[in-house]
Amino acid sequence: MSNPQNTTAGVFPRRSLTRVRALTVTAMLSAIAFVLMFLDFSVPLIPSFVKMDISELPALLAAFALGPVYGTVVCLVKNLIHLMITSTAGAGELCNFLLGASFVIPAGLLYRRMKSRKGALIGVLIGSVIMALFSIPLNYYVTYPIYSNFMPIDAILGMYQAIRPSVNSLLECLIVFNAPFTLVKGLIDAALCFLIYKSLSPILHKGM
Template structure:
C-alpha cells in the first residue's frame, strides 16, 4: 500500500513539473511571438501597404510541435492578448484575425505531427497548416476583418479596393482581391515560418523539451 502511494505521489509530482515546464515554455514563446509582431514590414509591390509581413507565427509552430497543438493555439492567444493590451490599434479586429489564422496554422500542424512524430510528419503538418491558414484567410477577411474595418474606421470599401487596384488594375471585387492577393500571401507566410521552424527546431529542442 505504501509503495503504491509513493508511486502515485512521484507520478503526480512528475506531471506537475511537466505541466509547469509546458506553461513556462508557452509563456516564453508567447513573449517572442509578441516581439516578432513588431518586426513587420510591407512589400508594397506585392500587397497593399496595410498588409504587413512578419514571422510571429513561428513560435506558435514551435510550441505546437514541442508541446502539442493546444499549446500552439495558446501561444497565438497570449501573443494577441498582450498586443491588444499594450499596442492594440485596431480595436481588437487585427488581433482577432491574427489569432484565428495563427491558431488554425498551429492546430493543424501540431495535430498532424502528433500522429506521425517524424521529420516528414512535421513537414507535412506545417505545409497542411499553411494551406489551411491561406484558405481560411479568404472567408475570415471577407466576412469579418474588412467589413469591421469599414464600420470601425469609416474607410469605404472602394478605398480598400483601390489599394489592390494600384497593384493589379484588373481586380474589381473584394473576393477577387482576397483570392489573388491575400490567400497566396498568407500561404507564403506560413511556408516561410515552416521553413524557419525546420531549421531551428532541432537546436532549440533541448530548451523546448526541458532537456539539458
C-alpha cells in the same frame, strides 16, 4: 512490493512539474511571438497595410514541442497582449489569432500522429494551405467589415487596384492577393522552424 501511496505521490509531482515547465516554455514563446508581431514589414505587390511577420513561428515551435493546444495558446496570448496596447478594434488581433490557430493546430496534430521530419513537413504544408484558404472568408466576412468603420471599402479596394487594376471586388482581391500572401507567410514560418527546431529542441523539451 512497492507502496502504492509512494508511487502515486511520485507520479503527481512529476506531472505537475512537467506541466509547469510546459507553461513556462509557452509563456516564453508567447513573449517572443509578441515581439515578432512588431517586426513586420511590407512586401512588393501587396497593399502596404498588409504586413508580413513571422510571429507564428514560436506558436509552431510550441505546437511541435508541446502539442497543438500550447501552440494555440501562444497565438492567443500574443494577440491579447497586442490588443492591450493597440487600437485596431480587435480586428487585426482576431484575424491573426484565428489564422495562426488554423495553421498550428493541423501542423501539431499531424506531427503528433507522425513524429518524424516527414510528418512535420506534411503538417506545415497542410496547415499553410488551410490558413491561406481560411483567410478568404475570415477577411471577407469579419476583418474587412470591421476595418470599413475606419476606412471605406472603396478605399481599400482602390489600394489593391493600384497594384492590379483588373480586380473588381474585395473577394477577388482576397483570392488574388491575400490568400497567396498568407500561404507564403506560413511556408516562411515553416522553413524557419525546420532550420532552428533541432538546435532549440533541448530547451523546448527540457524536463518533459
